[in-house]
Amino acid sequence: xxxxxxxxxxxxxxxxxxxxxxxxxxxxxxxxxxxxxxxxxxxxxxxxxxxxxxxxxxxxxxxxxxxxxxxxxxxxxxxxxxxxxxxxxxxxxxxxxxxxxxxxxxxxxxxxxxxxxxxxxxxxxxxxxxxxxxxxxxxxxxxxxxxxxxxxxxxxxxxxxxxxxxxxxxxxxxxxxxxxxxxxxxxxxxxxxxxxxxxxxxxxxxxxxxxxxxxxxxxxxxxxxxxxxxxxxxxxxxxxxxxxxxxxxxxxxxxxxxxxxxxxxxxxxxxxxxxxxxxxxxxxxxxxxxxxxxxxxxxxxxxxxxxxxxxxxxxxxxxxxxxxxxxxxxxxxxxxxxxxxxxxxxxxxxxxxxxxxxxxxxxxxxxxxxxxxxxxxxxxxxxxxxxxxxxxxxxxxxxxxxxxxxxxxxxxxxxxxxxxxxxxxxxxxxxxxxxxxxxxxxxxxxxxxxxxxxxxxxxx
Numbered sequence: 311x312x313x314x315x316x317x318x319x320x321x322x323x324x325x326x327x328x329x330x331x332x333x334x335x336x337x338x339x340x341x342x343x344x345x346x347x348x349x350x351x352x353x354x355x356x357x358x359x360x361x362x363x364x365x366x367x368x369x370x371x372x373x374x375x376x377x378x379x380x381x382x383x384x385x386x387x388x389x390x391x392x393x394x395x396x397x398x399x400x401x402x403x404x405x406x407x408x409x410x411x412x413x414x415x416x417x418x419x420x421x422x423x424x425x426x427x428x429x430x431x432x433x434x435x436x437x438x439x440x441x442x443x444x445x446x447x448x449x450x451x452x453x454x455x456x457x458x459x460x461x462x463x464x465x466x467x468x469x470x471x472x473x474x475x476x477x478x479x480x481x482x483x484x485x486x487x488x489x490x491x492x493x494x495x496x497x498x499x500x501x502x503x504x505x506x507x508x509x510x511x512x513x514x515x516x517x518x519x520x521x522x523x524x525x526x527x528x529x530x531x532x533x534x535x536x537x538x539x540x541x542x543x544x545x546x547x548x549x550x551x552x553x554x555x556x557x558x559x560x561x562x563x564x565x566x567x568x569x570x571x572x573x574x575x576x577x578x579x580x581x582x583x584x585x586x587x588x589x590x591x592x593x594x595x596x597x598x599x600x601x602x603x604x605x606x607x608x609x610x611x612x613x614x615x616x617x618x619x620x621x622x623x624x625x626x627x628x629x630x631x632x633x634x635x636x637x638x639x640x641x642x643x644x645x646x647x648x649x650x651x652x653x654x655x656x657x658x659x660x661x662x663x664x665x666x667x668x669x670x671x672x673x674x675x676x677x678x679x680x681x682x683x684x685x686x687x688x689x690x691x692x693x694x695x696x697x698x699x700x701x702x703x704x705x706x707x708x709x710x711x712x713x714x715x716x717x718x719x720x721x722x723x724x725x726x727x728x729x730x731x732x733x734x735x736x737x738x739x740x741x742x743x744x745x746x747x748x749x750x751x752x753x754x755x756x757x758x759x760x761x762x763x764x765x766x767x768x769x770x
Contacts, residue, residue, distance in 0.1 A: 333364065338459050345455050346448040347644070347681070348637040350595065352378070352628045356456060359626050363552075373536045373549055375623055377518075378449045378556045379607070380564055380630025448681075449630055450514065453554045457512035460552075466508040471500060473521040482524050487541030502540035510550035518555040519614060526620060529553075533623035555624075560610040564598070565677055567606070568631040571596040598629050633681070638672040641681055645688040646671075646713075653696070659705060662747075663713035670715060670740050691742050699744060699757050709746050716741040 339357040346353065356376065362368050454468060461467025476485055483492065487499035497503075505511065515521075515529070532538050536549030575596060611621055633641065646668070650661040674687030692713060699705050745752040 333459075337361075338456070341459055342452060342455050345451055347640045348633055349448055349452075349630055351597065352448075352452065352630055355626050355628050356452060360456065360460070360552075370549065371536065372623070373533065374552045375533050375625050376552070376554045377624045377627045378452070378554060378630060379559065379627060380449065380561055449556045450516065453512060453514045456552070456554075460510075460512065461508070463508075466504075467511050468514070469501070469504045469508075469511050470514040470516060472516050473518045473525070474516075476521045476525045479522055479524050481522065482528065483541065485525055485528060486538065489541045492541075498542070499540055502538060502546055505538065505546050505548050505551065509546065509548045510552075511548075512552045512554065515553065515555045517557065519557040519559045523616070526615065526617075530617070530620050530623065534619075559614050560607050563606055563610065564629055565632050567598065567602055568596060569677075571598075572632075572634060596631065598631075603627070632677055633675065635672065638675050638684065639668050641684045642668045642671045642688065645685055646692070649688070649693060649696070653711070657700070657705065658708050660710040661713070662710065664715065666715045666740075667713050667742060670742060673739060695742070695744050695757055698759075699755055702758060704755050704757065705746075709748075712745045712747050712752060714743055714745055714752075716743050 337357065338360055339353050342353045342357065359374060359376070363374055368374065450470075453470075454464070457468035458464050471485075475481065483489075483499070485499050486502050487497070498506075501513070505513070518526075518529075521529075528538070532548070533553065536547065536551075538546045538548065540546065607627075608621075612618065615621060646661070646663055653659040653661045671684065671687050671691065674683060674691070676683035679686075696705075696711075705711065744755045744757065746755060
């Protein structure tokens with residue numbers, strides 16, 4: 311028995327040494343950069359805090375708490391809660407039919423319209439890629455990769471709660487479980503049940519600004535004491551857990567400030583180039599100043615959460631900034647590469663593109679929707695053409711297809727002035743075309759445009 315215990319102890323010690331050596335050779339920052347484009351400051355902040363915890367340089371009486379701030383546009387991944395399906399609906403308005411005199415109409419109010427009818431006309435199965443790569447700036451992805459780094463079993467080691475489900479006072483019971491005598495008492499709470507299985511998990515509170523104040527009170531106890539009492543009266547010790555909150559509070563202020571800093575840096579670089587100075591550094595890296603954090607961000611957070619003690623328990627506030635042009639080019643290249651792999655695997659079509667194409671698609675970046683706006687731009691301007699060409703049997707199997715900017719529109723790329731943005735509706739973007747490459751020659755595809763939604767009619 312003693313020999314077995316010694317062997318087990320020796321095995322655990324060797325395993326711990328192997329894990330330490332692996333983390334030394336492959337640090338967390340390097341792993342995060344493989345999955346997240348840009349956000350160097352956020353990666354460095356999280357990596358430094360996790361390293362302190364891993365090596366024992368942290369407060370053992372309190373868990374590690376992060377607050378991720380920055381624009382996130384659309385909420386969680388598309389397809390969540392629908393079995394990975396994206397439903398396509400058509401709204402149809404209908405006038406009420408005349409009823410015989412004396413018979414009550416089925417809708418309230420004489421002369422009122424029927425409520426709009428939503429017809430489910432089809433669905434598109436979402437690829438698993440989009441279920442894990444749709445984070446607008448990588449806040450959720452950063453939390454996931456941190457959990458993968460710390461835990462082998464990610465299903466238990468990563469807990470995600472959508473705080474928009476806890477907007478009402480009575481929904482606190484879903485958080486920690488119903489008290490004795492109430493419905494659902496035996497089921498337990500969404501958080502407490504999972505923390506029992508893995509007390510040192512990485513817990514993501516998504517969109518925490520939408521939670522009810524009573525839920526925030528429970529979270530304060532969780533952050534302050536590192537323990538939580540469920541509806542059954544049992545205490546769960548989770549001082550080794552890592553809690554990450556995301557919020558859209560002050561996202562517009564952060565985005566505008568970051569854009570202003572980036573614009574000032576570019577103007578300074580241009581000025582130095584004009585003066586022919588040798589120490590010119592063209593860089594897209596910017597840093598949020600401490601003064602901006604204290605004078606702008608802190609009052610907004612205090613006004614929303616209404617308690618200093620809650621903000622005081624946050625170890626690190628991490629800022630996610632808008633993408634610069636070079637990062638947008640990386641995002642576009644990543645999206646095009648994804649569809650190139652799909653084209654090769656499904657249809658044996660080789661997809662290539664010109665450098666100008668990435669610049670055109672990068673112009674579709676929307677500050678409020680983040681990386682997802684690039685995904686949508688690629689779908690609208692490239693994938694729609696691919697699908698239409700394939701449907702019209704214009705793509706022979708095994709061909710090489712090139713995405714290019716139309717020759718008549720290439721001058722727009724040369725004369726475009728990013729410092730004077732045009733108003734919505736005045737902007738005329740370059741047109742993207744598909745060409746088949748045959749024996750070093752290119753042949754443009756004549757793709758018939760499908761009907762626009764307003765041109766389509768649906769019989770009732």
